[in-house]
Amino acid sequence: MFAPMRAPAISCLLFVLVACGDDGGSSTIDAQPGADAQVDAATDALIDATPAAFALTSPTITAGGVIPLTHVCTNQGGMNLSPELAWTDPPAGTMSFAVVFTDIFNVAPFPHSAIYDVPATATGLPADVEKVYAPTDVPGAHQTLGYNNTTRGYLGPCPNVMHTYEFAVYALPTPTLTGATMSTSLANAITMIKANNLGVAKLTGTHTP
DSSP, X not given: OOHHHHHHHHHHHHHHHHHHHTSSOOOHHHHHHHHHHHHHHHHHHHHHHSOOOOEEEOSSOOTTEEOOGGGSOGGGTOOXXXXXXXXXXXXXXXXXXXXXXXXXXXXXXXXXXXXXXXXXXXXXXXXXXXXXXXXXTSTTOEEOBOTTSSOBSOOOOOOSSOEEEEEEEEEESSSSOTTOOTTOOHHHHHHHHHHHOSEEEEEEEEEOO
């Protein structure tokens, strides 16, 4: 006898629930787009505030790849020419650059050559930099004698077995390397470079005889 009365009661209850859920107020779903926008804005701001990484590349040397014979010593059938290098996004406050070429195969790295006082306006080095103290193709720059103490500038790979080599460009806070002169040795120049650098970018390659 009471069954016919249940349907109207349930209908009223459903009407009340639907009406309460559609009152125009905020809901979790309605609030989500605004929250996503805030998260996206915060993420974009963080990305914009993060400085780009100081990077070094070469059109002839792939990172971790083989160094072409063009840049290898003549005893290995190469031409002993320095590679073209390019760098991007140096640290703020950079006033000059220095590039050091090192054999990093052994526990104790073996430096081959260094060029410093490269102007802050430079974005890289040309190929085959002149092998003199003050190369005309990199105005303002200076080079030490290489590891053989007879040749200035770049000295390419010349190992008996496979070695790994590193080109490293250092960003320096001074327009010239303080205290460096024409008689400054390769080792001393590197010590001064590393003691004053703002940041470094590296590129490695290998050579197998």
